[in-house]
Amino acid sequence: MSVAVNSVVGIGTQNQNHNVFVYGSLLADEVVRALLNRVPSSSSATLSDYHRFKIKGRVYPAILPVQSKKVTGRVLLGISGVELHILDEFEDVEYTRTEVDVFFTENSENLRAYAYVWSNPNDPDLYAEWDFEFIIT
Template identity: 70%
Template structure:
């Protein structure tokens, strides 16, 4: 890569507060664990969501969300995170405070799109999530990444049909 090409490569800070606090989930998504630092997002609250294992954040006066900032996220990695967070979240730029230095910096984060969602409640607990849901979540994330990496050349329908055609070659012997 030439010097001018690398100058064009933008790197982003991304504040994470839910499943992406787990390095194992980040590693599955981005194929690496970027450098990070513990951080606080002021004037937001982290909610649990009925029927989901991951949290949502929304602006709430006098609340704060602890999480971490992932540093050096590339444009392609940001695209992966956008796809992973999907339409339920909107990416916003927020100001976070690093815990070790109190330094403030700008970072992207994913804010719940529906601020009047009746399914938001309480407080989401990362330790409980790690204990109860992390292993399944990593499996789900692995499946998500495999889907992302599939070339569009073989649609799901073709996979489905070839799977069922195999059954026709071995009729049941009854």
């Protein structure tokens, strides 16, 4: 299975490096290392006009567009095409890889990056605010 992908220029270019905004289990270096065999450079970032939800019965979150909300996370920098495919497989069909604008926490500069957005905006199992501290405690 693979993740759905919004039509984005440059998808499938194996030699191109990508930036990926992460906000859930991929915030843990151990998870990223297990998937990619390395921990890429990263920077703290914020995604505006999205909300991070808990999903009933799961330990990982979902994000969906919600005006006036924001999601904090980090951007993995310099992700190869092969690594992007690995992340697609990890996120599976429940998420759609989408191009978004994120803002670096330290200087408010923006950057175009991919984010994995929950594919079902009407999912009744989405509720409340997900907190990374919940997963590591």
